[in-house]
Amino acid sequence: MTGNDGTGSRARAYDDGPLLLGVRHHGPGSARAVRAALDEARPRVVLIEGPPEADGLVPLAAEEDMRPPVALLAHAVDEPGCSAFWPLAEFSPEWVAIRWALEHGVPARFIDLPATHTLAWGKEEEKEKEGAAPTGPAGAGDMSSSSGPAGASGPPGGAGPALTSDPGAQPPETGEAVRVDPLAALAEAAGYDDPERWWEDVVEHRATDEHVFAPFLALGEAMEALRETYGTGGHDRDLVREAYMRLQVRSARKEFGDEVAVVCGAWHVPALRERHTVAADRALLKGLPKVKADMTWVPWTHRRLARASGYGAGIDSPGWYGHLFGVPDRPVERWMTKVAGLLRQEDRIVSSAHVIEAVRLAETLAAMRGRPLPGLTETTDAVRAVMCEGSDVPLALVHDRLVVGDVLGEVPASAPAVPLQRDLARLQRRLRLKPEALEKELELDLRKENDAERSRLLHRLRLLGVAWGESAVSRGSTGTFRETWRLRWEPELSVRVAEAGVWGTTVLSAATAKAEADAVAAQSLADVTGLAESCLLAELPDALPAVMRVLADRAALDADVGHLAQALPALVRSLRYGDVRATDTRALAEVAAGLAERVFVGLPPACAALDADAAAEMRRQVDAVHGAVGLLGEAVSAAHGDLRARWHSVLRVLSQRDTVPGVIRGRAVRLLLDDGELAGDETARLMGLVLSPGTPPTDAAAWIEGFVGGGAGGGMLLVHDERLLALVDAWLTGVPGEAFTDVLPLLRRTFSAYEPGVRRTLGELVRRGPGARGSTTATGSGAPGFADEPDLERADAVLPVLRLLLGLDEDEGVEGIEELKEMKDGGGLVGVGG
Structure with missing residues (x-):
């Protein structure tokens, strides 16, 4: 065998025509083998399985700002949600082939079926499946798509339209065709029960001194045997894709001769070796549907390369594979060092001795199991036994952070992008909000201009369906000037941004247009009020008038008190943003006051003759309206009068009507008591009437649930007011035995919501009996436990x-x-x- 500068090895590489390098996508062993084979063969052109529309994007892979994992994103111009990804990691053979070609000045071209046909196929599949229950997650095959029909299917072994033809990919089940998992079939033939372990032993741990073309020859022969047995393996579209690839190979041979290297899924190698006429291949391609498509590079993550994400050609351990590819020297020792560093960050005691012992154990396990080198199974077992002390809890952290990983790639600013994406990138840089794959918590103080702008951006993106941030409960403060977000950038968000591009060229203009359209299309009054709240949070002054017009029209026509009660709290919450965000909310206050007045009029009739479930729901709405009226305060004009006083009148009506369910009557009494509108003596009188022998026990139990149930502080009320506690105790002890089983579930639900300390104190007070409160004494003429x-x-x-x-x-x-x-x-x- 001659060296790279000789011609003997090159001639032998092309003895049988083009050099076909069948690979497993995202396999570090395949990637190293591809690099070695290209160094040896020195082809004049490199052909890669992928959409030819991406040929113009290949030079971007050489830019300094391009850092894998990345993906080629194709989407239909007229329907951006119809999209597909072709992911590439640093250890993907296709990425290695692209980089080799760029470093050696050799053309690199994609030869798979064009994305224009792939996306059209996906749209047709979506139409066929419309109305049917899905058989699996999107992207279950070779292609990973965040939305749209393009990701609905895709077979293994390169039968899907993306750069993910993986012999080990698990396909979805469709129809009666037999789906073949080539990697599993080969592993079973070799006596392995785990395809991943077989692949590691045969490819990842193979001897480095063997012939550089040997693994491709062996894998090609194995795939040929499988294709003879299974044909297309249940993936008839492979025939169309392979016909297009053969045509592209022929074209390259006419231009460059036989010195052509093809990097493709091993499953396709036998088909590319077959002899077919040009006419036969073109006949298979005739009449294919097509759509106009755009393509660009987008960042990807290791987590989205994992099979657990639903990616059919995914791998179980992208972080581990990335480690094997990047650290060929002493990989086990370096891996154990990584694991130790992670566990130390989590405050676990891991010393150098642990690392040494874990490496020795992994090597011993590999020898006992007859493996050439320790694989992921051996290293995991060693980490669990030595560093995690047999616990799977820290081991789960190692798997999530290292075995899978949260690496997020980067693409250069020169990559093609829709205007909205460019504006978003500009805002991210200016506000110092870098997209990251690892979830992080962001605390914002809206009194600071930069934090306020960050908040507006995140709220605008949520309006556009780009869920980069999720709102969380603030731990440090309950004020409206605080916001807490959990941020995590997923690759699919690039598609969401492309979809949102139809609404405008900037985040502000797109969010404004989307809000106006959503207001018109809203199905309920609560949806419109929620949208108005979102417009205030996102500070969309141009969209708010349009939303308010729709809101006023819907509110005027909606006669359902339940709908009005659901809509009011969101409106009132929005009024507070005027203080923090300097937003003019006068128009919103007028609409909110009008809704409140209609609720006041319609609520008493709406509460009559309700069943238990409807009464429980209405009680929640009464609570929501009570809180909303309390927040309205001085925000409404004098024309609406004292809304709080009118609301208290409504509560008095609810508390006294026998036709109103007990849970609502009890809640109305409690709200009046809390607001100081009802004296303790009057409260005790009302409770005494309800708990009298003439009241059915179930109705009395419902009243108690409304009065002291849930997390409304009812337990503390009974702790401090012995008179009310004595009334409940006396009633409960007098419930007839035959009725006790009926009221027990209600009472259990009522008192189980109390804090353990409250329940313990109540039990102690009941045990002691009335009048024995220890050191606590009542003063003045107020009720026991309450001073004047x-x-x-x-x-x-x-x-x-x-x-x-x-x-x-x-x-x-x-x-x-x-x-x-x-x-x-x-x-x-x-x-x-x-």
Whole structure:
């Protein structure tokens, strides 16, 4: 065998025509073998399985800013949601072939079926499946698509339209065709029960001194035997794709002679060796559907290369494969060092001795199992035994962070992109919001301009369906000037951005147009109010008037009190944004006040004659309206009068009507008591009437659930007011035995929501009996446990602890007061005066 500078090896490489390099996609062993074979054969052109529309994008792979994993993204121009990805990692043979060609000044061309046909096929499949239950997740075959029909199917072994023809890919089941898993078939023939372990032993751990073309010859012969047995393996579209590939190979041979290297899925190699006439191949391609398609590079992630993500040609361990490819020297030792570093970051005690012992154990296990080198199975077993002390909990972290991994690729700014994508990238750079595959939490203070702009961007993207950020509960503060987001960039979001590009060329213009269109198409009043809230959060001043017009029209025509009650809280929440975001919400306040008035009029009749489920739902709506009315405050004009006083009148009506279910009547009494509109004596009288022997036990239990049930602080009310507790206790002990089983589920649901400490205190008070409260005594003429006036001395003693809980310094006293006001207005500090 001559060296790379000789001609003997090159001549032998092309003895049988073009050099066919059959690979497993995303296989580091295949990638190294491809590089060695190309170095040896030195072809004049490299042909790669992939969409030919991407030929113009190949030079971008040489740019410094291009860092795999990346993917070729194709989408229909008229329907961006119809899309497909061709993912490539650093250890993908196709990526190695592209880089080799660019480094050696050799043309690199894609020869698979054009994306214009692939996407059209996907659209036809979607139409055929419309109305039928899906048989598997999108992208279950070789192609991974975030949306649209293009990802609905795709066979293994290169039978799908993406650069993911993997002998080990698991296809979806469709029709009666027999789907073949070539990798599993070969592993079973070799006596392995795990295809991944067989592939590691045969390819990843093969001897490096053997002939560079040997693995391709062996794999090609194996695939030829499988194709003779199974034909297309249930993937008839392979015949069309392979016909197109043969035509492209012929064209390249006319231009460059036989010095042509083809890098494709091993499954296709036998078909590319077959002799077919040009006419026969063109006949298979005649009449294929097509759509106009655009293509670009987009970032990808290791996690999306994993088979668990639904990617049919995925691999189980992209992070491990990336390690094997990047660290050929002493991979096990370096891997154990990585694992130790990760566990140390999580505050686990892992020493150098652990690393040494884990390496020795992995090598011993490999020898016992007859494997040439330790694989992922051996290293995982060693990590579990030595570093994780037999626990699978830290091992799950190792699998998630290292075996799979969260590496996110990058593409250069010169890559083609829709205008909306470019505007988004500009905003991300300016606001220092870098897309990352690993989920991170972002705390925003809306009083700071940069944080406010970040918030607006994230809310606008959510309006556009680009769910980069998910809103979370803020841990440090309850004020409206705080926002917490969980950010995680997924590759599919690139498709969402392309889809959203139809609404505008910038994030602001696209979000505005989308909001206006969504308002017109909204199905319910609550949807429109939610959209109005989103417009305020995203600061879309041009869209808000259009949304408000639709809102006013819908509110005027909707006579369902339930719909009005659902819509009111979102509107009232939006009114608070005027203080933090400097938004004019006067028009919103007028609409909210109008909705509140209609709720006041229609609520009492709507609460009559409800069954248990409807009553429970109406109780939740009464709570929501109560909180909304409390927040309206001074935001409405004098023309609407005192909304709180009118709402209290409605609650009094609800509390006294026998036709209203007990759970709603009890809740109305409780809300009046909390607002100071009902005296303790009157409350005790109403409870006594309800708990009298003349009231059916189930109705009395429902009243109690409404009064002290749920997480509304009812337990603490009973702890502090012994008179109410005594009434409940006396009623409960007097319930007849035959009725007790009927009321027990209601009572259990009521009291099980209390905190353990509250339940324990109530049990102790009942055990002691009335009048034995220990050191706690009632003062004044108020009900037991409640004074006529707040005890300021005791309240002052609480302030230091409260300041500590809120994380307030002395300089933040004003801020703390504002937070407390918001909590009080929102019902968060109920019954503080006691």
